[in-house]
Each structure stands twice: as C-alpha cells, then as structure tokens.
Amino acid sequence: MNLTKLASVQLVLWNICRQYNQDPETIFRAAQLDPELMYQPGARYPLDKVALLWEEAAERIKDPCFGLAAATNWHPTHFGTLGYALLMSQSLRITLERLLRFHKVLSEARFGKIDEDKDKKTLVFTLTYRDEKPYPQSREDAALAWIMSTLRINFHHNLTPVSVCFSHPRPVCAGKYYEFFQGPITFDAPAAGLALPLKLVDVPLPGANEELAEFNDQAMSRYLATLSDNSWATRVRKLIMENLPSGSITVEKAASKLNVSTRKLQRLLKEEGTTFLSLLNTTRMKLAKEYVQQDNMDLTEIAFLLGFSELSTFSRSFKRWTGQSPIQYRQAA
Template identity: 40%
Template sequence: MYATTISSWALLIWKALESYGCDARPLFEQAGVDPKRLYDANARYPVTSLTRLWNLATQASADAAFGLTAARFWHPTTFHALGYAWLASETLRDALERLVRYGRILSSAASISLEETAHEVEFTLGSADTRVQPADAAIDAALATILGMCRSSYGSHLNPLRVNLKRSVPADRGAFSRVFRAPIRFGAPQNRLSFDKTDLNTLLPTANAHLARANDRIVTEYLARFDRGSIKIQVESKLLEQLSSGHATQESIAKALNVSPRTLQRKLKEDGTTYKHLLDATRRELAGQYVRQSQLTVNEITFLLGFSEPANFSRAFKRWNGVSPTEYRASSAAAPM
C-alpha cells in the first residue's frame, strides 16, 4: 500500500504559492495532485505526488525557505481533529505524544519519535519508508508548523533549545533563524527539535480534557477508516469508546468489530500485538494525561480507565511510572506554570 498525506497539507502549498503571486493550479496538475480535493477532509494524496509538488512549488517561488512560508498558513484543521486534540492537551508533552501516536493522519510515510534526557525532550521527524525521500520544503514546513502549534498553545515566546535539519545550508539562513529562534545545525543526521523539559511539562491555559478525548476518538475513527487493514488501530478506537464503561473486554471489542474473539486474537497476533498489550498501552497513555489533570480524583481516573478498584489502578500506575499517582501529580504540579 502506497504512502499518503492528508489533503489539507497540500492546501498550505496552494496558499503559500498564492502569497508569492504564483499560479498554483498548473503546478498541482503537473505534480498529479487534484486541487478539487483540497477541501475534502477525508481526501489523501500519494506522498510521491506531494513530494513532486513541494519541489515544484519551491522552484516556482525561487525561495529555498518556501516550506517556512507554507507553515504560516497552518490552521488546527490542517491536522484534522488532531489539531484540536493538540490545542486541548494538558501540556506540550501531551500534545507531542499525541502527534507521535496519531502522526499517520498527517502522513503514513512519517516516522515520529519523542525521546528525553535529564533536562531535554527531543522531537524527531523522519521517514518510515527509506524509499521515500521527503522534500526539504516538506520537512521545513512540518517542523515550523509543529513549533508554531507549540507557540500557539504555550505562548509566542517559546523557543527550542536547538534545531537539527538534514537539509543543506540554504543561501539565506535568515528566514530559518527568524522562525526557529534557536541554534540551527544544517546537514545534521536527523530532523529534530530539542526542547527544555520544563517547558514541555508546563500546564497549558488551553487544556480541556473532555475536548481532547473527544477529538482523540475522531482521530482514531479516521485512522481506522483510512487503514482498515490495521486491526490494532480499530481496537484502540473501540477501547477509547468502551474503557469508561468498565466492560471493555476482548469479547466486547470483538463484538463491536463484528468478529469472533478468536478471530480478533488471531488478527492481533498477525499485527504483532495482543489485546492485553493494547489495553495496557492505552490505559498507560491516558493515565499520564489524567493524573496531570488536578481536577480529576484517583477514583474518577479509576472509573475512566475501567479499573474495578482504585488500588488496582494505583498498582498499575506505579508499574508504568515507578511512582504512585499522588507522587506523579505532585512532581507535575511542581513544574512552573
């Protein structure tokens, strides 16, 4: 199955071309990208076509920083419901973790990771398919957009500690310095944004747990439709729906997917996972988000995650994080607001 990109990503290219006074339509047609589908929220384009379009657009604009211009036209809907889940996240760490988990909604060719050291968190963007060589402008636009999203939630004064770009040094570095406002290494082994951990753990004024969860469901439903072959994504989507009922079981998930429990077990095994693993992973991710929300009690979180008793939840949480929910919340609260 060929890799695809969400259509709204191409809309940024169209708007950026217009800002340069370029006629976008012939470039889209030359790249094999149908402009009639730009406003279709469920449409996707082949990554190979988008790569051609990025390169053609950069040539037409005669600006090596074309990707940075395109990033200025970002809107929450560029990332479908993930954009709104991002804005409603508790912290930038939560937001970036959502991007890691659901990044395929933007591009199924993308490889996204989040790693931390003692004082930093590193966001790395690469290609999941070594046969796909992303356009420089596409990477520039993606990292500039992600940084812009961080600033829209945290504040315009947010700056990364460092920026690594695999691309060669552009003739005019000024545009990159103005956007990233951090030391930039060109010709780096990876495309990466490095942040201060304190900034990423700071509670955001736009946080809204209910809105974030609602949009998470929309994202997982979208991905399930997009990739019907991935039973893993379909199970994750149903877990988000059923966990708080306290009755999320392999049998109930199988019924919701119109397959037998045995068939579900077999398909998950073929996908390299198990129901137990997906249940544990989903609970673990949600638990971290919920515990950082001071308005939720341990009893409420126990209910939301489908545990029968608070003690069971607390034991699981300590297994995941090495500390109790109370200790974890205290350490999160100690981060600057």
C-alpha cells in the first residue's frame, strides 16, 4: 500500500529551507518531488518521497535543530481545512482530538494518541509513527514544534507544557528546545510527545467557533471518505469540490491538473460510466442540499461556494434539482 501525505504541508519545509538560505527547489527536485503540487488543492506526495525530502534537507541545512523552525514557518492553509478547524476548536483537548481524528487529511500514516495521567494530572499527547520507520529527528521536532505553536495560538503564547519528550539523543543545540518549549525536556525517551496540565485542557478558548469548526469537519469527513477511492470520477469530484468557489473548474482545467489530455479524461470518465458535466451537477446538487439545510448559511454565500455568479442562477438550478426553491427546501427540512 502506497501511503501519501498532503503536498501543501511541505510548504513548511520549503519556508524553513529559505530561512536557512538553502534553495528549496533543488532539495525538492533531489527527492523527486514536484514543488508545483504544493499549490494544487488536495494534491498528495508519496510518504517515502517525503522521508527522502527531509533527509535531503537535513544534509544541506546541517543544523540538527532545524525542525524546530516549523513553529514559525507554517500557515493554516498549509494544512488544508484541518489547519483552520484546529484554530477554531473549543479547548486544547478538542484541538488535539480533532488533530488525531482528521490526521489522515495530512498523512495516511498513523500519527499519535492521547492519554490522561490522573496521577500527574496531565493530558499526554504521544507521537506514534509505526508506518514511518525510521522517523528522522527533524520531522519529530517539526511535528511537536508545530503542535505546540498551534496550542499556544489557541490558548496563549505563554502556554507551558508540563513535559516534552523526544526519542532521539540530546543534540548539541539542546538549548533551542528549552528556549522554545519553556518546560522540562527528556531526550532518548521511549516515545516523543508532550504533556499539558489537566486543569487547562478543557478551558474554553477565546478564538473558538465550533459551528465553523464542525462545518470544516464535515468537509474533511467527505474528503476522507473518498481518499481511498482512486477512480478517475473520484479524483475529478475532489477537484470540483476544491475549485467550486472560484467558479473556474472546467473539464479542460481538471484534465490539466490531473496531467492528462481533455480527450483522455473524457474517455476515462466514460469508461467509468459518467461525464464531467454529470459529476459537476451531482456534486453541486449534493452540496447545495447540505448547505441549504444549515440555517446559519446565507443563500448568497451558498451560491458563491457552489461557483454560481448570481443567487438567481443558483435558485433556478436548485429548483430544477429538487422541485423547490432554496427557501422552500430549508423550511421543509
């Protein structure tokens, strides 16, 4: 089974390479990864190639602590819908639970677990990367630095972990770890992870918006449901969902993103018993029904999300699909 990782996540490493005055494109090409894929929504890299990418970066950067730079080189968009959902979570506990629940959006490899230590009064997050051995020091450092950065954005910049553990030996630049995490650190531990005070993990967060977070959760659930299905219809459907708000998805653009000719894509879809237009209409109709049933969503906003330039055009299409206007459908739901 060829496991994959969301390509845009590697924009973090791209930024780190630039911070260290290294040419990121050279490093990506050396790992046989196309940098352009990071800018294509939903595009994924093979996990084994990502491992090579980080090894190549480590060889060129030379700083054994460079993974910690992930804390200042990430943006929510690098992590797709999950990046924003994490920042809208109601508590630190829910932030970590959401990360584990939807981690496959980022990587199909197993990632972590959460446990409560009642005796020490801590919530413990442990990295578990059984699908990715050996797991280089730099990626372990980057994962925990990014998670800690996310938790601090959600809670407060001075959030301090009770403890942090790394499975690798103590590096010569260990001072950077203490400077960033501001808490007790153990190297050569059986597993990597961090522990948070139990008294803080359920405190309501100031930036929480569970309504929007759940909306993003639904989008991620739909994405995960299709992740293992690699049919051409599913791949086109993903592109349609990702590009509908721009209103610019066409069969020609879909073919270009999938690196096939328009004629070949049409033939492949025909072999699977469908067409681009059929996929576009059924995807729009399915999403339209879901969105209209949500009272908090404005109809003009829904029209935009589905790629319609005007509300009137959306309303006519919706009535053709359901026999009811959007308002009638919402009232009957």
